[in-house]
Amino acid sequence: MKLACVSLQFFSSSTPRYAGATTGVAQMQRLSIEYNDYIFLPKGSDVSRCPVCGQLINKWEQNLAAIAIRRLPRLDVSTSVDGVVVVKEDVRLFLEAMFPEGIRYVSLDRGLSTIRPKKVVAFDAAARKTRFGKRCDACGEYEWIVGATPVKLLSSVVLGDAEIARTDLEFGSNDQKNPLILLGDVVGSALASRAFSGLTVVRADKPARG
Numbered sequence: 001m002k003l004a005c006v007s008l009q010f011f012s013s014s015t016p017r018y019a020g021a022t023t024g025v026a027q028m029q030r031l032s033i034e035y036n037d038y039i040f041l042p043k044g045s046d047v048s049r050c051p052v053c054g055q056l057i058n059k060w061e062q063n064l065a066a067i068a069i070r071r072l073p074r075l076d077v078s079t080s081v082d083g084v085v086v087v088k089e090d091v092r093l094f095l096e097a098m099f100p101e102g103i104r105y106v107s108l109d110r111g112l113s114t115i116r117p118k119k120v121v122a123f124d125a126a127a128r129k130t131r132f133g134k135r136c137d138a139c140g141e142y143e144w145i146v147g148a149t150p151v152k153l154l155s156s157v158v159l160g161d162a163e164i165a166r167t168d169l170e171f172g173s174n175d176q177k178n179p180l181i182l183l184g185d186v187v188g189s190a191l192a193s194r195a196f197s198g199l200t201v202v203r204a205d206k207p208a209r210g
């Protein structure tokens, strides 16, 4: 509760100054999130998979709330082996205050939550020279999609300084695939200053480490 109040104060003083301002890719921020060792949707479980290629179908509509988590993650923010972002309760409170409408949360076991930005922005795969693995004729999923950073978005994309969004493309291979999460300049700086473990806020126009 204390955290939520802090960030509400931040926005009540800052929002009018930035109202309507937008962030170009040059100032946009990207979340870089460390991995945990959770697997929510293991092979052999009863989640829907393509009968031809075995890729997950409707991955983001699976009922993650019903899955038992045997211990809390070490990090405040982390990503499962199968691409699900997991946040602890104080992170969710902070984000709920920062983005009252911008994120869909699903409550998980042990007070954890997963987050998924509601706004979707179009990634410019041609400009980024993103590469695509084999595409399954049955389900339309690619085996892998590689080449996410530095971020390139279609020129028509508009992201407000206080907005959060995810890319339409999901990067990585097989079950790991997940979208980039992008932030406007103002909220990116505020989130970075809170220094949650497992989470680094980096400039979207910079390549990923390594």
Ligand SMILES: [Zn+2]
Residues within 6 Å of the ligand: 050, 051, 052, 053, 054, 055, 136, 137, 138, 139, 140, 141
């Ligand atoms: Zn398939």
